[in-house]
Amino acid sequence: MGTALIQILVFPGLLFLAVAGLAGEFIDRRLYARFQNRMGPPWFQPLADFIKLLSKEELVPDGADRGLFRLMPVFALTAVVTAFFYIPLWGTSALHAFSGDAIVVLYLLTIPTFTYFLGGYTSKSVYALLGSARTLTQLYAYEVPLFLAVLGPCLLAGTWSLSELTLFFQARPWALAANAAGFVIALIALLGKLEKVPFDIPEAETEIVGGAFTEYSGRFLAWFRLSFDIEMITGASLLAAVFLPFGLGLGFAAGFGLYLVKILFLIALIALIRSLVARLRIDQMIGFCWKVLAPVAFLQVIVNLVLKGIFFS
Amino acid sequence: MGAIQRIVQWSRVKSPWVIHFNSGACNGCDIEIVASLTPRYDLERFGVLLKGTPRHADVLLASGPVTRQIEDRLLRIYEQMAEPKFVVAVGTCACTGGVFQGLYNVKGGIDRILPVSAYIPGCPVTPNAIIDGVVKLLASLENPPKKASAG
Numbered sequence: 001m002g003t004a005l006i007q008i009l010v011f012p013g014l015l016f017l018a019v020a021g022l023a024g025e026f027i028d029r030r031l032y033a034r035f036q037n038r039m040g041p042p043w044f045q046p047l048a049d050f051i052k053l054l055s056k057e058e059l060v061p062d063g064a065d066r067g068l069f070r071l072m073p074v075f076a077l078t079a080v081v082t083a084f085f086y087i088p089l090w091g092t093s094a095l096h097a098f099s100g101d102a103i104v105v106l107y108l109l110t111i112p113t114f115t116y117f118l119g120g121y122t123s124k125s126v127y128a129l130l131g132s133a134r135t136l137t138q139l140y141a142y143e144v145p146l147f148l149a150v151l152g153p154c155l156l157a158g159t160w161s162l163s164e165l166t167l168f169f170q171a172r173p174w175a176l177a178a179n180a181a182g183f184v185i186a187l188i189a190l191l192g193k194l195e196k197v198p199f200d201i202p203e204a205e206t207e208i209v210g211g212a213f214t215e216y217s218g219r220f221l222a223w224f225r226l227s228f229d230i231e232m233i234t235g236a237s238l239l240a241a242v243f244l245p246f247g248l249g250l251g252f253a254a255g256f257g258l259y260l261v262k263i264l265f266l267i268a269l270i271a272l273i274r275s276l277v278a279r280l281r282i283d284q285m286i287g288f289c290w291k292v293l294a295p296v297a298f299l300q301v302i303v304n305l306v307l308k309g310i311f312f313s
Numbered sequence: 314m315g316a317i318q319r320i321v322q323w324s325r326v327k328s329p330w331v332i333h334f335n336s337g338a339c340n341g342c343d344i345e346i347v348a349s350l351t352p353r354y355d356l357e358r359f360g361v362l363l364k365g366t367p368r369h370a371d372v373l374l375a376s377g378p379v380t381r382q383i384e385d386r387l388l389r390i391y392e393q394m395a396e397p398k399f400v401v402a403v404g405t406c407a408c409t410g411g412v413f414q415g416l417y418n419v420k421g422g423i424d425r426i427l428p429v430s431a432y433i434p435g436c437p438v439t440p441n442a443i444i445d446g447v448v449k450l451l452a453s454l455e456n457p458p459k460k461a462s463a464g
């Protein structure tokens with residue numbers, strides 16, 4: 001019971017994830033600034049933002065469902081932290097693994113998007129309403145390619161458990177090469193999930209002020225921002241576990257270092273894409289996801305099935 | 314001051330999010346505010362981020378004299394901001410009414426309507442002056458002057 005509590009609250013749970021999330025946000029913002037040829041924020045910036053928001057007054061708009069409005073940030077945070085426990089990080093086995101956890105992780109990562117939608121929907125502001133409608137529309141666009149891309153390797157390995165998946169690829173690293181396209185698709189879909197440029201259409205500060213979070217302030221905004229940061233870490237960990245499962249049997253210290261390197265690599269990729277491209281319109285985004293990403297993801301699944309038929313049956 | 318208050322104070326100084334509101338300026342000051350947020354001046358060094366919604370912002374950068382038309386809107390935007398909040402008057406017009414002083418449709422400087430924490434004169438203000446003003450406002454939060462009139 002004691003160790004479980006420490007695992008949930010301290011390591012690798014809430015505290016570790018909060019620190020990692022804030023550090024990830026800093027690295028993302030700093031790299032983004034350096035790509036634009038400027039200094040960027042100091043290292044404590046995300047922490048200062050977080051504490052400041054915690055200490056600010058929180059306002060609930062008139063006509064909003066007070067309970068729902070206040071609960072949504074907590075739900076978002078809980079879902080992303082829970083998903084983290086089922087992903088193998090620096091070993092071949094996750095903290096808690098069972099057969100089928102790949103699907104559970106993907107669905108847990110969907111919950112935050114719904115909380116953004118509900119939080120925006122209940123704030124009774126036109127901007128927030130528009131933002132939440134866009135959040136959901138975008139969800140239908142990137143979710144299918146993401147699921148297909150992550151489940152393709154699972155089909156190849158013949159398991160629905162992330163831990164068994166990493167064991168499978170540990171033994172046959174060459175099989176990963178077949179899933180390179182899936183990695184790119186999953187990375188692009190992750191950008192949509194994290195609402196980063198070019199898919200920051202739901203937040204689009206220049207057109208719909210703050211999207212679903214327009215009416216959020218103080219503590220609630222702080223939880224939402226933290227859940228975004230942790231979602232970035234969880235999403236990057238998922239990609240690292242599914243598509244980059246190298247060197248997982250190295251023991252704790254080396255494995256942990258390698259894990260950090262992988263996450264850093266993914267965050268740097270996200271920052272690079274963010275500074276290279278501009279925001280798309282929502283119809284362009286959906287067209288791209290359904291006309292390009294989804295067909296390629298289907299192809300990926302077929303390739304995996306054929307490979308499985310030839311080598312592993 | 315206890316340790317927690319000191320940390321909170323520190324975080325407030327390090328993370329001022331601004332919202333920009335044109336209360337009747339000739340647009341000169343607004344262009345300079347936007348210019349000061351570009352990568353060239355890199356206000357993110359001080360933690361300054363431009364926010365679209367008053368709910369997220371800590372500092373209201375108001376430019377221009379307050380016209381009778383805009384008065385209600387300015388008050389409404391101010392009331393939508395979460396405490397603690399500060400107002401910075403950007404430009405000579407925002408400080409005193411400037412060249413628009415005495416017009417039938419103009420109320421005067423921002424401080425006729427709202428409590429102002431910092432005045433940045435200039436017609437139009439240069440980005441350097443805006444950055445200097447914001448940094449001085451933050452410094453005065455750290456060591457409040459004796460008769461501070463923070464909003």
Ligand code: SF4
Binds near residue numbers: 339340377405407412
């Ligand atoms: S101070 Fe000068 S530039 Fe600024 S709004 Fe007034 S007239 Fe325009």
